Amino acid sequence: MKELTKQQSKVLACVEVYLNKTGFPPTRAEICKELGFKSPNAAEMHLRALEKKGYISIQSGSSRGISIVKSQQSFEQIGDQMPVIGLVAAGSPTLAEENIEKRIPCDPNMFSDTFDYFLKVKGLSMIEAGIHEDDLVAIKKTTDVKNGDLVVVRLEDEVTLKYFKKADHNLELIPANKDFSTIKVDLREQEAFVEGKSVGLIRTH
């Protein structure tokens, strides 16, 4: 994503603030009024630059036809865009920007429980549970899990998706593939962090 100039950032912020305040984007004239421009073409020129750099899209010929594509402050976007976590870089939080490979427009309430992100499945360890490589598993961030849940656990700074079983200090992370072994963790000697549990999955055909 290309860098914005100082004025372009101001224009983008103006659009975002106006949209949050009113529920609809500003016109060129309104941007002028907010930023002290005397000419609507000043606004038009900046908007075109923002469009070119991928921060907004413009529905040509439509009044107020400005959509925020990339906000410069947070990931707050119009409608729910759930992050898809691919490879998790060592030492980084799961939802760090660098781990998000894309976003998918969908409703966090589409499964029986709400969820926070998708985790992209790598490998075949869960295939006998009908979870294939590249499936996107919907994860709800929680540590409140029980035996039998499909959970996301961070172990030695690696993130893994397995069935959860815990008795006293013994944690077992159980795959669903007879060719894989259960991971056994003695919590007296090793740390493991439950980051969330699965509430569903999606797969593109």
Next chain:
Amino acid sequence: MKELTKQQSKVLACVEVYLNKTGFPPTRAEICKELGFKSPNAAEMHLRALEKKGYISIQSGSSRGISIVKSQQSFEQIGDQMPVIGLVAAGSPTLAEENIEKRIPCDPNMFSDTFDYFLKVKGLSMIEAGIHEDDLVAIKKTTDVKNGDLVVVRLEDEVTLKYFKKADHNLELIPANKDFSTIKVDLREQEAFVEGKSVGLIRTH
């Protein structure tokens, strides 16, 4: 807060859906297009009623100057609640109300292609493709399919989901389970209707 009529609810939902999709509210003409009105004054009349009842506010004289004051949350929204088709009654259209067992809040754009409804998988005929019983397969209504697509076909008034293969007048509907047989149809003697193709699936855990 006053009760809305059925049409007023539809108009409000239309505004909300449009706003979520595009980032800006619709014009009167766009509301007409979505809801099948022929006159912009129909939209205007409903918007004024919604304003009067406190659901929206209108910035007079501004294009798209509609702000949502009170969202209707439990109301069915256009485009956001995808129907789940369970058993299809003989002789009825797939999307007949009687075949819809529930609706799921989700974005029709969450897969690589948009889709129209979910079809609930019955049986194990596709399990080797990772499609399990009770999975919800996202179906795009189309007859434009090619060999290898996973399609919904109506055959002798039964709806089935299989891989598609056609050569001349020979249609093969191929399962993904070695315990099931390919269905072969001679289109000179028997009718089969392609209703749609799969673009993805979801599964609740």
Next chain:
DNA sequence: TATTATACTGTATATTTTTACAGTATATAA
């Protein structure tokens, strides 16, 4: 030094859009 990019002002035209007025039809309430 020349060229390009950025950041405007100014103006104008075409199109979009709002909104008002007039009408019909149906349903509901008094």
Next chain:
DNA sequence: TTATATACTGTAAAAATATACAGTATAATA
């Protein structure tokens, strides 16, 4: 039966708005 509310169609005018063209000034880059 009458009045009111709801739900439109149809039309039109005024205002809003996008966007293109022409120009100037300054900064950055080659």
